Amino acid sequence: MSPAADLITFNEATSAEAFASRFGTPDDATARLLSAVVGHVHELIKEFRPTQEQWRKVIDFLTEVGHASDERRQEWVLFSDLVGASALVEEINSRRPSGATPNTIRGPFFRTDTPERALGSSISLDGIGEPLEVEGRVEDLDGLPIPTAEIITWQANAEGYYENQQPDLQPEFNLRGLFRADQDGRFHYRTVRPAGYGVPGDGPVGRLLAQAGYPLHRPAHLHFVLRAPGFETITTHIYDDSDPRLGEDALFGVRPELVRPFETDGRSGTKVSVKFVMIRARPGKSK
Numbered sequence: 573m574s575p576a577a578d579l580i581t582f583n584e585a586t587s588a589e590a591f592a593s594r595f596g597t598p599d600d601a602t603a604r605l606l607s608a609v610v611g612h613v614h615e616l617i618k619e620f621r622p623t624q625e626q627w628r629k630v631i632d633f634l635t636e637v638g639h640a641s642d643e644r645r646q647e648w649v650l651f652s653d654l655v656g657a658s659a660l661v662e663e664i665n666s667r668r669p670s671g672a673t674p675n676t677i678r679g680p681f682f683r684t685d686t687p688e689r690a691l692g693s694s695i696s697l698d699g700i701g702e703p704l705e706v707e708g709r710v711e712d713l714d715g716l717p718i719p720t721a722e723i724i725t726w727q728a729n730a731e732g733y734y735e736n737q738q739p740d741l742q743p744e745f746n747l748r749g750l751f752r753a754d755q756d757g758r759f760h761y762r763t764v765r766p767a768g769y770g771v772p773g774d775g776p777v778g779r780l781l782a783q784a785g786y787p788l789h790r791p792a793h794l795h796f797v798l799r800a801p802g803f804e805t806i807t808t809h810i811y812d813d814s815d816p817r818l819g820e821d822a823l824f825g826v827r828p829e830l831v832r833p834f835e836t837d838g839r840s841g842t843k844v845s846v847k848f849v850m851i852r853a854r855p856g857k858s859k
């Protein structure tokens with residue numbers, strides 16, 4: 573028999589199968605994932621039946637996303653975040669028992685080199701904005717304190733910009749800090765109230781979505797990473813419950829248990845109280 577007799581004829585009905593049949597190791601996870609992705613792309617093409625011109629526009633867009641990505645900006649991550657893919661992967665992989673603090677996406681503005689600060693100090697290095705006090709407790713599912721917990725926080729300023737978006741306007745490490753919980757698992761620090769903001773809309777992903785009328789807004793929030801030996805690391809947000817646009821988060825990160833009142837009383841200013849509940853590390857799960 574000629575080798576051609578083994579080939580699957582490529583047509584609309586067989587295209588995905590023709591692709592999948594060429595893998596030498598169909599049991600390999602990469603081969604299975606690639607076949608599945610390509611199968612979905614072929615289905616999409618059959619459903620929408622793009623012209624060559626329209627398909628070239630798709631390729632041009634993907635090319636632009638690649639060109640807009642470098643070590644300072646990751647447009648592909650933004651793409652994944654804005655279409656809800658990051659939130660879905662997070663949801664599938666870090667589902668925790670009830671009562672534990674849920675994970676949300678980390679986003680592009682986190683810095684690994686955040687400086688450690690003393691409990692009670694201020695992370696607002698320029699002092700611009702409405703003062704806010706943050707106090708919290710890190711505990712386990714039984715309500716016992718986790719004294720060794722490390723709390724890393726970062727947030728936008730009162731105008732909705734992160735320090736690394738405005739290196740010429742904000743002091744380095746403004747509105748960022750690493751704190752260690754005390755023996756009761758408690759921590760507190762001073763900051764300024766963050767504003768909601770638009771996710772970067774100046775790249776190909778933001779432009780495409782804005783053109784399609786998609787909201788690029790994020791309601792006001794604080795970011796946190798919580799770490800403690802023997803516990804699963806938590807990456808999460810706390811949202812300001814007075815933000816009128818809480819329901820419009822472009823990144824699908826708002827969970828009822830992460831929304832907290834930012835309470836103002838005439839004498840002591842604005843305060844938010846948070847509680848983070850960590851669970852013991854599970855084999856095969858994040859850190």
Ligand code: BEZ
Pocket residue numbers: 650653677678679680681771772790823
């Ligand atoms: C953020 O909340 O910092 C963020 C997350 C993903 C994309 C853009 C911003």
Ligand code: FE
Pocket residue numbers: 679728790793795
């Ligand atoms: Fe943010």
